[in-house]
Amino acid sequence: MPTEDPYRLPRTVLPSRYDLELVVDPDRPTFSGRVAIEVEVVEPVDRVVLNSLDLTLGTVTVTPEGGSPQEPSVDVDAEHERVALVLDHPLPAGPARIEADFEGPYCEALVGLYRSTFTVDGEERHLAVTQFESTYARRAFPCFDEPDMKATFAVALVVPDGMLAVSNAAETSRELLGDGTVRVRFADTMVMSTYLVAAVVGPLEVTEPRAVQGMAATIPLRVVHPPGSGPLAAFALDVADAGIRFLERYYDLPYPGDKVDLVAVPDFAFGAMENLGCITFREVALLVDPDGSTQPELQRVADVINHELAHMWFGDLVTMGWWNGIWLNEAFATFMEVTASDAFRPDWDTWTGFGLSRAAAFDTDALSTTRPIEFDVESPADAEAMFDILTYEKGASVVRMLEQYLGADRFRDGIRHYLRTHAYGNTETTDLWDALEEVSGEPVRHIMDAWIYRGGHPVVTAELTDDGVALRQEPATVTDPDAPAGDDDGGDQLGERWPVPMVLTALVDGTERQERVLLEEPTTVDLGGRPTALRINTRGDGFFRSELPATARAAEAVDPTTTPLERFVLLDDAWAALLRGDLSGAAVEDLVRLSAWRETDPSVWRRIAQAVRELRRLRGLDHDDDINAALAVDVADGPLGHVDRLLDDLDPTGLERWRDLRGILVSLLGVVGRDAAIRTLAHELVHTPPDEARARPDTDSTLLAAALDVVAATGDADDHALIEERWHAATNPQDVIRYLYALADTPVAECFDHLLELTLTEVRSQDSAYVLRRALSHPRFAGRAWDFLTAEWDAVLEKVPSSAAVRMFEGIRSVTDPELAASIQAFTADHPTPSGARVLAQHLQRMWITVRASERLRAEIGDGPAS
Structure with a gap:
């Protein structure tokens, strides 16, 4: 079956509509179906190539408009996951219809159409669910399974009577078939890609629909869940209600579907999937008890919901042309998840919290084995490999950097222009840069091409001068000469330059000065005098490392005007310098002590606690050594004093973040600091039945989670057995994961x-x-x-x-x-x-x-x- 590219379909036949019927019983080992695809034949062909994998095709017909049907022979190419329908007579240009019966097995690897299991009252139950991104729709029905071959989908599901069936659009009819099954039909979807088609069938329950007041219509919103999980759905409904309305305002476009179902799936490989109108989730990313969860756990649920909702426009309405562009879908949705969660709960300070994720992206991107954010994708395996930290977190970070440089309003207006221009279509990455450049007047393509098509990032070094500051950049690559070479296509950046959009803040003669700089070549910024204080990554949103003089670094650590994210970045940049060998462990420890003394922000404290734990690991000493215990106690001493004073005056809206901080400190002091009183308290809390522990007036879910951390890392076999017992008995997803992961810390x-x-x-x-x-x-x-x-x-x-x-x-x-x-x-x-x-x-x-x-x-x- 020769073509120029064995992984790409010919463009001689293009789909416009699918009428898809799937016969699905989750209690049986196979499924079956029938599909009718309306196509446009671009030029006469004697073979029609489409995708199909692990399906057995029955009767297949190909019929030109106004002509007679042909039954082609089927040439299977399993290696390249496609079939060719070989015709006796050429198919003329113009409209045609392909019809096929098929059957297949449920997939085993949580992709395609697969089965998930859960237990109700001791009985195992099954549901069937789809996961088609990136190239798995072809495992459920024959199709043109490429993102730019968009079409309308009319889905019908034949399912056992009594089972819930949902798909992308609203249910329009229900027909009893007389054999114990029912045919459920759904409204036509908008034009969309095959990877967004969804079907869920099983003994599930659904919340009453909430009417979300959208721009153009009322949008029904529901949560679909296993039986008994209904009480855990309220928070998700609140988040999604607010998220849909926020995103409509941000994009200035109505929601493109006719309903939103959020579906909790017990077995799910990813965090969630943005199927139009039928968004599927891991249970832990959707179902939550707000009273029994920590602030990070609640934020995780909100972030994932907002991420997937953001895709309804950016990804579903406007879609990348090929899988090399998936980074833009995911990076922008990650950017929007933080933006929408920040609007939902401003007190969470989500952009500072995002610093942890961005730090992990920095960590990978500093390697010589990094890759460009966007790279060539040929095979399905290449597409799957795109879903990594560089696509999501680095991509979102450079988008945030651009937004802050352009200004939030100009950036948002450019996004609106992009979506309106390309609605229902497919794009390349440069289409977005062109839209932003047209609206802002800034050289967006010049800036972003360097960040997207080149791996790595720079270290920007600042040196004070009598008149201002001298800036230069070099690649922030961390190398190890003894490590075997890896796949190096993006990391050796010596001599390369990035256009670095940055805002520096300096104190000169008692006056604060800010300068907006696009740094490429070494440059000196004239500030009219020698700075006594300096920040070169103002607000902390730039995706570059900073190297400051020691005096400036120390001054920033104690500067009361810095933001939490700036303080986070200061610590994280110092840790990166330690890994590069440019800073000693002692210097990092000094900075950690200095920073901790005045710090009360939970996100910054997560980085402080992480640094203390990592120092302990790198020193290679016993986990109960005196040196690390002393460091943990010393760094906790300052904020403990602050917290004691803050607690009396704290208003209720700030209480959650104080609890978060207390949990971080308890975990650090109990595990690394060897604090006997905290270990005793932790043991008592963990060994108290969960309902009783939560009812205590002096405890909260964050403290209980921290106590579990301490007992898991320092306890004995009896403690481990209790944690395993709690894991088996847990009834909400957060507890399940919390106890399960704790078992690995023994x-x-x-x-x-x-x-x-x-x-x-x-x-x-x-x-x-x-x-x-x-x-x-x-x-x-x-x-x-x-x-x-x-x-x-x-x-x-x-x-x-x-x-x-x-x-x-x-x-x-x-x-x-x-x-x-x-x-x-x-x-x-x-x-x-x-x-x-x-x-x-x-x-x-x-x-x-x-x-x-x-x-x-x-x-x-x-x-x-x-x-």
């Missing part, structure tokens, strides 16, 4: 081994990779986790979804033992992971950087030779 070797076994037996496949990732990052037992993984390699790959396989290797980035690192390197060279070569190379390089940083820090304190 200091008891036998308990740790038991947890590893559970990942192949009782842990859901959607969670196994992430539990193993946590196990691989254990400060004592990483080697045990690695031995288990290599011994059970085939079983692990069979258990975890292909998209998650490489993600479990993220845990190796914490490895400090050079012998273990060498073993990991050797094994992965002989055992490649599906769709993960590029990301695995990044994990491996980061692992070696950790090893070398550990050697340097151990040498600093006299606990080992320098590397």
